[in-house]
Amino acid sequence: MALTDVPEIVVRRLPLYLRALTALAESNHLVTSSQELAARLGISSAQIRKDLSYFGEFGKQGMGYEVPYLRDQLRRILQADRHWSMVLVGAGDLGHAIVNYASFKRWDYEIVAIFDNDPAKIGRKLGGLTIRPADELESAVRELGVQIGIIAVPAAQAQAVAERLIRGGVRAILNYAPVSLNLPSDVRVHSIDPVVGLQSMTYYLNPSS
Amino acid sequence: MALTDVPEIVVRRLPLYLRALTALAESNHLVTSSQELAARLGISSAQIRKDLSYFGEFGKQGMGYEVPYLRDQLRRILQADRHWSMVLVGAGDLGHAIVNYASFKRWDYEIVAIFDNDPAKIGRKLGGLTIRPADELESAVRELGVQIGIIAVPAAQAQAVAERLIRGGVRAILNYAPVSLNLPSDVRVHSIDPVVGLQSMTYYLNPSS
DNA sequence: AGCTATCTTAACACAGTTTGACGATAAACG
DNA sequence: CGTTTATCGTCAAACTGTGTTAAGATAGCT
Structure with missing residues (x-):
């Protein structure tokens, strides 16, 4: 996890992912995929997966991402989980x-x-x-x-x-x-x-x- | 002037140029240069010249740009000169x-x-x-x-x-x-x-x- | 067990963007 | 009237970011 060289443009997209995941969680959507996020955000699914891969492995092959888990990880990465x-x-x-x-x-x-x-x-x-x-x-x-x-x-x-x-x-x-x-x-x-x-x-x- | 293929990122910078030129004009600054604008905006002077060159030739070699003229041109380009x-x-x-x-x-x-x-x-x-x-x-x-x-x-x-x-x-x-x-x-x-x-x-x- | 969906990773090509360099030229000045 | 200086417009190289493809992995379903 070489966090120092994450492109700034990637960091600017993370809050959009977090926002979408929060909305999904609020509507009790428990699982999502890069494709579903891509459709919501108007970004390609490959880009979403690539962006997330800078920070770790958050998904399960064949399954996609658990919404609450990925949301919490993004909150942690962005330090959005604190006051x-x-x-x-x-x-x-x-x-x-x-x-x-x-x-x-x-x-x-x-x-x-x-x-x-x-x-x-x-x-x-x-x-x-x-x-x-x-x-x-x-x-x-x-x-x-x-x-x-x-x-x-x-x-x-x-x-x-x-x-x-x-x-x-x-x-x-x-x-x-x-x-x-x-x-x-x-x-x-x-x-x-x-x-x-x-x-x-x-x-x-x-x-x- | 092939206006159809101006990159969107260039169009997004034009309002910043216009804003800076308006501020210069308001302080009766009649002439400026790509370097002065660059210093104000935190953008390279080469980039400013290149961005402007998509729309025409607005400056004079050796002299720079006339502030009111360039401001008006940008207002016209952005359609910011109308209601x-x-x-x-x-x-x-x-x-x-x-x-x-x-x-x-x-x-x-x-x-x-x-x-x-x-x-x-x-x-x-x-x-x-x-x-x-x-x-x-x-x-x-x-x-x-x-x-x-x-x-x-x-x-x-x-x-x-x-x-x-x-x-x-x-x-x-x-x-x-x-x-x-x-x-x-x-x-x-x-x-x-x-x-x-x-x-x-x-x-x-x-x-x- | 095999099938399907979807992630992870890597390599690479492509496109878009920025930067640096350079010739051109306008004004200032002796 | 030539020289100097400043600065433009532009080209090409360098850089960055995006998209594509392919291979490998795995969870759940039938």
Whole structure:
């Protein structure tokens, strides 16, 4: 199991497998096959088997995969079988939506601190937490020992916020600001910008309506 | 200019270029180079030049690119220089956040109809629009001539909603439901699932804190 | 026991993507 | 008006990822 050289693209597919397996388990589907998963995910069955083989042998020849077992293995591989603490920077509309996003709770991701630099917001409550001044960002992150940060500030401030999160010890950033962050390669970034998604789709649309 | 065989991965990068150019233009930066863009985006300069060369010659040797000109060209290529109408399905918490997401307005994407299947929500107002029954989805989409749909319903209903949107004439779907949609290849899908992003990052994190 | 389905693995070919190198050229400058 | 400098556009090589095939293994079914 040479886990160090698993291609990143494979790691990005694993959560999709986990999501499909979780759905199967919830509908009491106890066994599945690479072909069934492939049909659900729109990926080839060979690719699924190959991806999984990076991490071990999870299936039984002739039978396929036991859903709960494979799901648990993927949860272990992705470290999705444990609780994660996160800090949120930015308590605007987007920050509010993120705090209330139910899927985080369901998957055991918990926001444990919220920061903003607007004096009007500091001290207020949001999702049971008191909004703290952005000055405290670095020290608070270090104190809490948090590894994941969520950025929901305007684009102009995102890079600086990211750097401060990293100085506090954050190693993974979920970035909702519409800007490309420039960070050390040992820090993981996942950016979410719906407009980027829309623009790459409208490229293909008809110039009408 | 053989626009038909532009790799999809190139099309997915164009919005990032556009975003960077828009930011440069807003700070009155009139000229840039592939190297400057590369440094901002964390992409190689050769790649940027090659990507742009699929669509024409936009720069001047020795000089680089004129920011407003290249920005406008990218807006034209991506059809980001016009207004787009969208319909939203799902008026829960997520749907509310999407309606209030300011970046859509700023980039001229407008939600023109909202649907839900919850009788308690139908008839209520959201963002100036009356929430309509999901029964009307197909016919209303067809009547409005909308090409873009946003899905913000529970995972279990997302596939069926997507199929109805498509029957109504939708050609591009922004999918916030945590499920892989299985759709005809001529329909574009962009899925946003923050949990998938987090899981692919936690794979790389330390098993601590 | 034989049959069927399906996994595991490996090798390889193919396709797609990225990178590096290089000639071309526009502006600046003496 | 030639030289220098910066930077583009493009080609080809290198690299990465995907798909295919084939061989071997095995669990369950008849």
